[in-house]
Amino acid sequence: MRQIFLFLILILVAFTGYSQKEISGQVLDDQGEKLSGATVMISKDSVSSILAYAISDNEGKFKIKLSEKTDSLFLKISYIGFGTYTRSIPNKTQELKIRLGKSSEALKEVIVTAEMIEQRGDTLSFSVAAFKGKSDRVIADVLRKMPGIEIRPGGQIYYRDKPIQKYYIQGLDLLEGRYNLANDNLSADAVSKIEILENHQPIKALDSLEFSERASINIKLKKDITYSGTATAGIGGAPFLWQTKITPMIFTKKRQAIVTYQSNNTGNDVSDEIRKFSIKYSGIDFDINQEDWLAIQNISAPPFSSERWLNNNVHLGSANILQRVKRDLDLKLNISYLNDYQQQDGRTQTRYFTPTDTIDVIENTNNNNFVSKLEGELTLENNAEKNYLKDQIEFKGFWNTNRGLIDRPDTQIKQQLDKPFFGIKNDLRLLRTLGKQLITFNSNTGFTANNQDLLVHPGQFEAIFNDGDPYGEIQQLVSSRRIYTDNSAGFTKALRKFTISPRFGFSIQNQQLDTDIVLEGEEVSSTAFKNRAEFIQSSVYFKNAFRFESKDETWNLRINTPLEFKSLHFEDDNFEETRALNRIIFAPNFYMKRKISAYWEANASAGLNYHFGELQQLYYGFVLNGYRNLNRYNAPISEETQQNYKGGLGYRNPIKQLFINASYSYIFSENNLLYSSNIGENGTTILEAVARDNSFDNHSFNASGSKYFRKIKTTLKLNASYNLSKRQQLLNNILTEVNTQSLNLRGSVDANISSWLIASYSGKFSTYISGFEDRNFQKIETHQHILDLYFYPKDNQYLRVSGEYYGNSLSENGDNYFVNLGYQFTFEKPKLDLHINWRNILNTEEFIHAYNNQYYYVQSSYRLRPSQVLATLKFRL
Numbered sequence: 053m054r055q056i057f058l059f060l061i062l063i064l065v066a067f068t069g070y071s072q073k074e075i076s077g078q079v080l081d082d083q084g085e086k087l088s089g090a091t092v093m094i095s096k097d098s099v100s101s102i103l104a105y106a107i108s109d110n111e112g113k114f115k116i117k118l119s120e121k122t123d124s125l126f127l128k129i130s131y132i133g134f135g136t137y138t139r140s141i142p143n144k145t146q147e148l149k150i151r152l153g154k155s156s157e158a159l160k161e162v163i164v165t166a167e168m169i170e171q172r173g174d175t176l177s178f179s180v181a182a183f184k185g186k187s188d189r190v191i192a193d194v195l196r197k198m199p200g201i202e203i204r205p206g207g208q209i210y211y212r213d214k215p216i217q218k219y220y221i222q223g224l225d226l227l228e229g230r231y232n233l234a235n236d237n238l239s240a241d242a243v244s245k246i247e248i249l250e251n252h253q254p255i256k257a258l259d260s261l262e263f264s265e266r267a268s269i270n271i272k273l274k275k276d277i278t279y280s281g282t283a284t285a286g287i288g289g290a291p292f293l294w295q296t297k298i299t300p301m302i303f304t305k306k307r308q309a310i311v312t313y314q315s316n317n318t319g320n321d322v323s324d325e326i327r328k329f330s331i332k333y334s335g336i337d338f339d340i341n342q343e344d345w346l347a348i349q350n351i352s353a354p355p356f357s358s359e360r361w362l363n364n365n366v367h368l369g370s371a372n373i374l375q376r377v378k379r380d381l382d383l384k385l386n387i388s389y390l391n392d393y394q395q396q397d398g399r400t401q402t403r404y405f406t407p408t409d410t411i412d413v414i415e416n417t418n419n420n421n422f423v424s425k426l427e428g429e430l431t432l433e434n435n436a437e438k439n440y441l442k443d444q445i446e447f448k449g450f451w452n453t454n455r456g457l458i459d460r461p462d463t464q465i466k467q468q469l470d471k472p473f474f475g476i477k478n479d480l481r482l483l484r485t486l487g488k489q490l491i492t493f494n495s496n497t498g499f500t501a502n503n504q505d506l507l508v509h510p511g512q513f514e515a516i517f518n519d520g521d522p523y524g525e526i527q528q529l530v531s532s533r534r535i536y537t538d539n540s541a542g543f544t545k546a547l548r549k550f551t552i553s554p555r556f557g558f559s560i561q562n563q564q565l566d567t568d569i570v571l572e573g574e575e576v577s578s579t580a581f582k583n584r585a586e587f588i589q590s591s592v593y594f595k596n597a598f599r600f601e602s603k604d605e606t607w608n609l610r611i612n613t614p615l616e617f618k619s620l621h622f623e624d625d626n627f628e629e630t631r632a633l634n635r636i637i638f639a640p641n642f643y644m645k646r647k648i649s650a651y652w653e654a655n656a657s658a659g660l661n662y663h664f665g666e667l668q669q670l671y672y673g674f675v676l677n678g679y680r681n682l683n684r685y686n687a688p689i690s691e692e693t694q695q696n697y698k699g700g701l702g703y704r705n706p707i708k709q710l711f712i713n714a715s716y717s718y719i720f721s722e723n724n725l726l727y728s729s730n731i732g733e734n735g736t737t738i739l740e741a742v743a744r745d746n747s748f749d750n751h752s753f754n755a756s757g758s759k760y761f762r763k764i765k766t767t768l769k770l771n772a773s774y775n776l777s778k779r780q781q782l783l784n785n786i787l788t789e790v791n792t793q794s795l796n797l798r799g800s801v802d803a804n805i806s807s808w809l810i811a812s813y814s815g816k817f818s819t820y821i822s823g824f825e826d827r828n829f830q831k832i833e834t835h836q837h838i839l840d841l842y843f844y845p846k847d848n849q850y851l852r853v854s855g856e857y858y859g860n861s862l863s864e865n866g867d868n869y870f871v872n873l874g875y876q877f878t879f880e881k882p883k884l885d886l887h888i889n890w891r892n893i894l895n896t897e898e899f900i901h902a903y904n905n906q907y908y909y910v911q912s913s914y915r916l917r918p919s920q921v922l923a924t925l926k927f928r929l
């Protein structure tokens with residue numbers, strides 16, 4: 053029997069060896085030069101999927117082995133900058149010599165086609181069906197599994213370590229950067245493909261004139277007319293929990309809309325869904341974000357899902373509507389209102405290190421935060437091939453209030469902060485073709501009003517305000533106004549392989565600041581505690597950009613040479629002080645990208661930047677920024693010169709579903725001001741600016757990789773970063789050098805192990821060291837491990853078991869464990885999901901967290917939500 057078995061094995065091996073064919077050869081250009089990195093693919097015919105592939109080596113040679121019974125095969129060879137070679141060949145062992153001719157259209161050809169990822173030119177198309185798992189419901193679930201793509205905390209999408217530029221649905225930008233609304237609500241079943249638009253230029257009129265190194269995402273739906281959305285209702289306890297959500301959507305060729313109403317007290321932070329991730333046009337520097345002049349003492353939030361620590365009562369309404377008025381002309385409305393009541397409860401120990409002492413501050417904190425925000429945008433956009441218009445009106449209104457109670461070993465402190473805010477701006481950009489050049493005009497004009505009122509009881513800084521005697525309360529009043537405008541005109545013109553874009557403009561910003569301190573109802577008359585400041589910044593600039601793109605698109609080069617006359621004038625009527633600064637600034641920067649082969653590319657950049665002090669670092673009178681922070685900046689206008697250098701190397705292979713990136717950056721800056729911190733025995737800090745030249749340098753190393761293993765249906769993602777910095781600091785009037793080092797390692801695995809088991813794991817390790825020249829502070833290491841297991845007894849139901857561990861080396865009780873359990877049953881008629889979730893089964897009551905920051909470290913204990921059960925019904929609209 054044994055001899056018969058060996059005989060059969062020999063026959064099988066012989067048959068296999070006989071049937072396997074080897075196709076080898078060499079790829080050359082039309083001059084006979086060897087081409088390394090050419091992509092060689094073999095399929096049954098011109099429309100079938102790839103059977104085998106190879107990449108030519110340094111000699112231009114390749115070798116492919118395959119076993120196919122067909123009479124003929126289809127050979128396809130491509131290389132950047134050359135025409136694609138296609139040919140039918142007989143199915144037999146053979147050696148070929150292929151010559152490729154140069155072609156400027158080579159990059160437009162189909163380079164790679166696979167079942168999961170398809171590449172056409174600069175567009176990668178990921179098949180949603182290929183990556184979607186049984187438990188995946190919305191498009192964000194699928195995006196997290198795709199190699200090269202990362203969704204970071206808060207929802208921002210990165211592609212190859214860079215944030216995406218635009219998020220389209222069917223080629224339309226409905227959400228203007230608020231793409232969490234689509235990611236967290238659009239059904240994955242409605243989507244056919246996720247398209248990554250590499251080197252995407254969103255303005256059609258600039259497409260052949262200005263290259264872009266950023267990527268965008270386009271969500272490709274299965275149907276031209278799609279009605280989608282979800283409705284969720286849930287209850288639980290204890291205490292009583294509720295969750296409601298309804299999000300209808302419509303997508304047609306001429307109209308798109310996503311409308312949502314959400315409410316819960318389960319800890320789900322719905323404000324993330326209206327967070328805006330837009331990348332601003334490089335020539336626009338102004339925005340209408342609120343400046344936090346004052347604050348109550350907060351607790352560091354845990355680094356995991358808010359559903360286990362956020363005590364909230366939230367209501368969110370949002371409407372996002374796009375109407376195509378005519379070809380290329382869109383009218384968009386994005387408006388939202390958020391109302392939330394949040395509670396924080398925890399304990400914080402802060403240890404300050406000075407050159408001569410160590411100071412500890414212990415605080416038990418209870419905060420109540422009331423959030424009321426109204427935000428909106430109205431946008432008219434005409435994105436045609438020869439002309440472009442975008443006019444956007446944006447407004448924000450905030451009516452937020454914070455209440456805080458702090459228990460310290462020696463006293464109890466009450467805080468109350470009111471901070472209403474209003475802002476409005478208009479952003480206009482116009483491009484119009486005139487002859488052989490493109491005329492450009494930009495205008496950005498806005499206004500903000502910011503009033504903040506902090507009341508602290510009992511009064512603080514007794515030695516400064518009341519001759520060392522205790523007193524009842526202190527109140528800080530801040531009123532700030534800002535109006536600005538930035539306007540420019542220029543043109544863009546192509547000169548063979550080069551493009552020039554000169555632009556001339558001016559900008560003016562006027563800021564006003566009024567502050568007062570009130571002690572027990574009486575205003576402090578001393579000028580040292582008042583501000584009546586006006587700060588005017590104006591500039592006239594000429595900015596020019598030179599761009600070069602080689603004919604075969606393998607070289608991209610950009611050089612910016614901005615020349616600016618900047619004038620800054622500060623005046624305070626209270627101090628009768630005036631500061632003026634006039635500078636001529638030349639801040640060139642350079643960017644280069646080289647496509648080495650079909651899979652490899654390198655980039656490098658360098659730049660010189662100048663930064664000048666803002667009003668928040670320029671007031672002469674003391675301001676009580678927090679109950680134990682008293683700040684002023686009675687010094688000249690801050691001037692900082694910064695040099696930036698960066699180099700990167702990237703590899704992406706859609707055939708192997710492999711993406712790798714590595715980069716190094718160095719920053720060196722010089723400043724004329726040094727900030728002095730005087731820390732009292734009770735942790736109170738007085739911050740002042742001192743006129744003294746100083747420098748800062750920082751080294752950063754980053755590497756990341758992701759790969760999809762097709763045979764085992766697993767996605768692996770790895771990321772590493774190392775940071776080293778050095779700066780000078782004045783601590784209690786002693787000059788010292790502060791050094792910091794940090795290392796961060798992250799990784800994740802998503803695996804479809806079998807038809808009944810899906811597993812995902814993510815882990816993170818961080819270490820942070822800081823210290824003075826002669827000694828280091830305590831080193832902090834943190835660990836994070838999360839494991840999710842999905843068990844499928846049947847296709848329409850699953851059991852989820854989740855375990856988490858968080859630890860740090862600083863705290864004695866720094867180990868935190870969590871176990872969660874979930875069950876989902878899907879009904880086919882009607883189509884709905886019943887989900888039961890048991891959170892924090894171990895009833896872990898608090899989370900202990902630690903972190904460093906230059907000359908101090910913080911150890912915080914955050915009160916968590918108790919063990920709770922929530923049952924929800926989710927309908928598909």
